[in-house]
Amino acid sequence: MTTQRPLRADAERSVRAILEAAERVLSRDPAASMEQIAEAAGVARATVHRRFTTRQALLDAMATDVVRQLDALIDEARPETAPPLVALHRITAGVLRVKLAWPFAMAWSMDPTSPLAEGQARIATRCDALLLRAQADGHLPPNTDLPWTRRVYYALLGEAAHTPTDIPDPDTLATLVLNTLLHGVGPRT
Amino acid sequence: MTTQRPLRADAERSVRAILEAAERVLSRDPAASMEQIAEAAGVARATVHRRFTTRQALLDAMATDVVRQLDALIDEARPETAPPLVALHRITAGVLRVKLAWPFAMAWSMDPTSPLAEGQARIATRCDALLLRAQADGHLPPNTDLPWTRRVYYALLGEAAHTPTDIPDPDTLATLVLNTLLHGVGPRT
DNA sequence: GTGATCTGAGACAGTAGTGTTGCAGTTAGG
């Protein structure tokens, strides 16, 4: 939808500026107009429509970009070969980085009404596979409810990314998320 | 804003129908128009505007109603006298009931951009007080991060309410939420 | 029953956003 033949350098710059501006503006107000996005990007409204024929196309581009980042980040964590908890920590920190930089795109791309069911499902599957490895290593009980576990994991990620403190460290947050996921907030016996 | 002198019986009925229709429609599409809401309520669009001068007024009324339900439900759980975990279970089940019946109003009333900061804060305070009692009874460790605990609790409530299964039982869900909150998904040692 | 209140229907003006187009001027790239 967005690319047909390679764009010229300045056009490529416009695309980036628009995507980043859209993130800034929409994370503050999801109903913001194309005009507000254009203004924040420092381009004319017509230019936004030239690069993204429709508002929906812009949102899709943002979501696609985020999903691509997530896939890449999971690859880098070596989820099939690294020790499960290590891979889990890497992925958690990586996802938090993306969430902190692209909160709107992230939320939208994982929304059930978003047109990225395929990407969502692929990521969920990879997540489940890693959780199964963790289970095999005894970090999860044999009778674990896998869907519930994944949903709790997602929810904790979302919550951690909303931390009010300034400039949170993704690795610290990842530790918090995984500790909470595995052991809850109750006393360690 | 909404009530000045007691409404006539039929007007009261319209108000209820509109509120319930708004919940149905907006939980499917948060951007739905007043016309769609009116149609779902079985009244004319003008009637919606007569009862709620503005779209915002309608949303506020929904949120206010939900906050009132939450306060009542917390009262009934006797959070200051009942054993902390018992009160917590009652409240959890109650909140889940409200969340299942009023998902949109609930989300909107707890949204940071919603104009109900006061109610949100009061409920958070009551929640914290109960968590402190649980801590005093040894159900939470002494060094507990209370805000994080509360946010995890909220997140788990939200996740449990999105359970895809049909007609989930609030008490079963409450047990799941509290077990996960206190012990996580890892193996019980 | 009677008057006050509420409703549906329809029309109205006003606002705001979307997506398109044409054109003159700028910029990138071979």
Next chain:
DNA sequence: CCTAACTGCAACACTACTGTCTCAGATCAC
């Protein structure tokens, strides 16, 4: 350097929603 690609600007048609108003008729409350 010269062409093709890109941009800003301004205008345009279009759609959709909001909020208001009027009025005739239904419904409630006393």
